[in-house]
Amino acid sequence: MNQENVSQTKVLMLPFPLQGRINPMLQFAKRLVSKGLDVSLVTFCGNKPMALHDRSSVKLEPVFDDLGADNVPGKSSDGDYHKRFKAVVSLRLPQIMAKLGMSKSENQASCLVYDSLVPWALDIAKEEGVYGAEFFTMSCAVSTVFYNVHEGLLKLPIVEPCLSMAALPFLQPHDLPSFVYDIKAYPTFTRLLTDQFSSFNKADWVFFNTFTSLETEVVNWMSKQRPIKTIGPTIPSKYLDKRVEDDGDYGIHLFKPETDICFNWLNSKQTGSVVYVSFGSLVTLREDQMEELALGLKRSGRNFLWVVRETEQKKIPANFMEETSEKGLVVAWSPQLQH
Template sequence: MPWVLETARQLGLIGASLFTQSCAVDTVYYNIQEMQEKKIPPEKLLVTVSRFPALAALEIADLPSFVQGMESESEYSSLLNQVVGQFSNFKDADWIFVNTFNTLEEEAVNWLASQRSIKPIGPMIPSFYLDRQLEDDKEYGPSLFKPNLDGCNEWLDSKENGSVVYVSFGSLHWREQMAEIAWGLKRSGCCFLWVVRESERKKLPINFAEESSGKGVIVTWSQQLEVLAHRSVGCFMTHCGWNSTLEALSLGVPMVAMPQWTDQPTNAKYIADVWQVGVRVKANEKGIVTKEEVEGCIREVMEGERGNEIRRNSEKWMKLAQTAADEGYGVLRYLTMSSARVFEPAASRFSR
């Protein structure tokens, strides 16, 4: 929201911007903003961004969904303008913070930092699940929704280490796709914990929950960090939103990437091909991820030498995330001291 920074300027305040997506996605949007100002045609812009040296080798399908359709007017046009517009006054902020860490996206971080000073402060995950420097820091913030999770935890406790597939999508599926996911989970033979909102349960195959009760549990909500941190969880099937991606990376959980829209395709590309901590599903010609594909991807993560390799990579990134979190406390101390210097004169000005 660039207008917030503009308002701060009008009030004589210091302005800081926090970018909550990956640095790779930020780099894509920043470059689109710059090239649009230079009136570069969309078709040339797409090719230029996908081959940008600070990013992994991207196909058009790996770019954020708002970007993929920019050659023609689409329902995403206004959304693209909003996300790209974040960077219209990128160089004007006093501070720029990004929810990532240097070792995770070194090339993208270094390139964006070459445009102006930025401070990676990720992974922004409660301390309890990373380095435990703050034992009571278990949630992102207060929540009005406090379900009873005892039954879910007892079920997870009863399973072997790394044997459970955790399935949770931030966005919704249509009925046919829900059925394919359901039967793919069942065909995999793995135990699974699947988060399905109450309003979505009607899309499940008839009697699926009852027929799967020996192997699977379907819940309407879960404390995701607590589930991902549980010893029995060996795979996370996700749409690859940035928060979920950082959580899985930070807790060493391999992923089956099933991106839908916005930044998810780019995150999925990095999950599968750059960090190599998971596999990415492939949709058929109708845009459906079949039950056979779901089963195959789960088995690839959970079984065999490929699964072992993915787990080793996941453990590597977990350790690097923990190191980054330790270093992040130095950044927080810097911010605390800097904030005191910044806000003290501002407070005295408004108190007059």
Template sequence: MENAKKPSCKAHCLILSYPAQGHINPLLQFSKRLEQRGIKFTLVTTRFIVKTLHTASSSTSIALETISDGYDDGGINQAESISAYLERFWEVGPQTLSELVEKMNGLDSICPIDCIVYDSFLPWALHVAKKFGLFAASFLTQSCAVDSIYYHVHRGLLKLPLNDDEILLPGLPPLKPHDTPSFVYDMESYPAIFPMVVTSQFGNIHEANWVLCNTFYELEKEGLECVPLDSNS
């Protein structure tokens, strides 16, 4: 049975961020734009990160919920390594996100969740959305140029390791190897991060209802139009 909603609630989006400032801020700014259009949002991050947020001085009332990354007392600093942190987060995150959706979409919910807008670094959120029959939008928190480079590496269109040749990618100016993100240019130094930014975030992105990017269309028009996130991605 469909839950009743307040007339003022056009829709309710759960905004899930990877627990890092460079990811929370873009998703928060996007959320405020949704709010301006009458769409309710609830920002979600990890329990540890919420302990570090300075919400008291905020001029905007933000609905905030938490999930667990498996390290509620110390976050990534509590883990033995980045690899251990990500592995644990990938185990605990989907379970606690599911529990949150169940709680917020309970029988007494006035404005249940309609859509999960999730950080592309957390692709397992798509499976949670599908589990509950919700819409899902993958949000790329980095610029289109950076994501385009990652995407071409993911598709095997940009071969690694890079050599000294000039890099020519659709929609981007000619690049030197050192112009690319450090996770690509010096990938051996980031054995845990590389799979997340190159492989994981694009692995199921074609299954999302929408793909959103943290950019200004007019600034990166060519790049945006040259990244076909289709079923072959």
């Protein structure tokens, strides 16, 4: 493809609106922009606007939800949140494509790169006459487990004491992702992660956020199921090859990170002396699990940085933060990378 055609190529990115899904896709978008492509990223953000906190030329296409601020991960139920996301985005996506002038012709190529958690987006891409590329955020090994579930090669619930899957070592049930090992805990996401392979053989391209030398056997095995492309690790260029200028941050934060508090505290500790604990932007623990985790941190005698979202902090045992103030720091959200 010559440079003129590259500059006319339009790419629209559709991540599932969780921090760990947005970050890798945004980094891939920055790489494409650095090659001269015209790239936009859809943000599903309730009623509050989002902004890129760097000088990236990735454009944002906000999709607002009239249900208000409570319709976010961790506040509404997982099932309701996903249904609302699908309903709103299915309506707005064709409108965004039309506004961007996306089409598939001799002079222009357009592609929708969609999160593997939203395989239904491929149908919209085909209806609008653009290419569709599925983006798998998780490693190829983890994705292979869900592929086996989708294809009926691994039956749920797990009853075997030892499991054998192609290209993977022998595994015990507790070695599997929690969405497979304990299907009662997060039934919605067990279904989503299994259904992500419903468009696997229909997409024009399939991207995996990994690199071949990291997991050679399983990447080669997956490539035999259908052609795939490894494009990872999708982290800021500062930590890799430094080819993208001023790329030291992911750029979008669903929660406001307590950056100064975290770094000032970390700088007062010796290198390698801090235990970092975070369950991300989605997982919710029961009160007894929070209590057990808090007790373990307290008894460890180690310095710790524990990320607990504001909606979850009421589950922290009474007096825990006061009793561990010399060793620990609890914050609502922390920066994902060190500057």
